[in-house]
Structure formats: structure tokens, C-alpha cells
Amino acid sequence: MTCLVAVVGWPTDGADAAEDESAMSNLYAFSQTEPYVSEPVVDGKLPRNVFGNIYLFKPSMLPAGAVHLQLQGQGSVQRICRRLGIDCVAAMVGWEYHGGFSTPMLNGVVVPAESAELVEELWQQEMQRLEAERLKKRQRVVLGRWHQLIR
Numbered sequence: 001m002t003c004l005v006a007v008v009g010w011p012t013d014g015a016d017a018a019e020d021e022s023a024m025s026n027l028y029a030f031s032q033t034e035p036y037v038s039e040p041v042v043d044g045k046l047p048r049n050v051f052g053n054i055y056l057f058k059p060s061m062l063p064a065g066a067v068h069l070q071l072q073g074q075g076s077v078q079r080i081c082r083r084l085g086i087d088c089v090a091a092m093v094g095w096e097y098h099g100g101f102s103t104p105m106l107n108g109v110v111v112p113a114e115s116a117e118l119v120e121e122l123w124q125q126e127m128q129r130l131e132a133e134r135l136k137k138r139q140r141v142v143l144g145r146w147h148q149l150i151r
Contacts, residue, residue: 041065044112046089053090054110067116070108071123076130077109080122086115 038054039047041063048054055061062068068091071077081088094105111119 036061038063041112044087046087046110046112048089053092053106056091056093062110065113066110067113068108068110069116069120071120074106074109076126077119077123080119080126081111086111086119
């Protein structure tokens with residue numbers, strides 16, 4: 001004896017038609033588009049997005065009156081700016097995709113143009129201080145090992 005089962009699909013209610021329309025891309029003439037213009041720096045305050053950083057997918061997205069500093073050690077640059085009272089915003093330059101997730105890619109910081117040289121100079125001094133501190137710590141470790149070897 002054979003058993004037959006009838007399977008009824010879900011009603012579509014025109015959902016297939018909506019999918020077909022969304023698959024089409026919108027095309028615009030060059031005269032209908034205009035390049036993105038970000039908000040300028042006002043009184044040393046940088047514009048931010050809702051996450052507290054600034055989008056810099058292209059160099060043209062940099063606000064007028066600001067400089068993008070791509071210095072190693074973003075945390076130290078932000079610490080220097082906070083100590084000086086200079087507005088500083090992390091620059092989001094794209095997305096990283098791994099493991100099925102996307103995470104924002106932050107590269108450097110954006111500071112007002114009038115304080116960029118000062119921040120860069122203080123950052124170089126901070127890096128020199130950290131390097132001297134690292135060498136001093138390494139020297140202590142090496143001397144301690146020599147002390148243990150001589151015993």
C-alpha cells in the first residue's frame with residue numbers, strides 16, 4: 001500500500017514580484033548625483049557619526065579644516081589629544097570581513113589642522129620615551145639573568 005501526501009506551499013501574495021523589483025539596481029545619470037561633502041570643522045570641533053568616529057572611505061570625505069594622522073598607536077595619540085584638550089576622532093576607513101561577521105576597520109585619527117603638527121611632535125616624543133622605557137626594562141631583565149648565571 002502506498003501513502004500519498006500532498007504538500008501545500010505558503011501563499012506568496014506577490015512576494016516574488018517584490019523580490020524581482022529589488023534585484024534591479026537603480027541607475028542614475030551623472031547630473032543626478034553629487035559628491036559627498038562632510039561637515040566642516042567648527043571651533044575646533046570635529047563632526048562625528050552616531051558611533052563616535054568619522055567615516056573616511058575616500059580621502060574626499062575628510063572634513064574641511066581637518067587632517068588624517070595615520071600614526072602607529074592610536075590610543076597614545078588619543079591620550080595626547082585628551083591631555084591637551086584637542087578634539088580627536090578615530091577614522092573608520094572600511095570593513096573587515098571574517099568568520100561571517102563584519103567589523104569596522106579603524107586607521108588613525110582625525111584632528112583639526114591647526115593642531116596636527118603639535119600632536120605629531122608630541123606623539124614622536126611619546127614614542128621615544130616608550131622606546132627608552134622598553135630598552136631600560138630589557139636591560140634590567142638581561143642583567144638579572146646574568147646575575148642568576150654567575151651565582
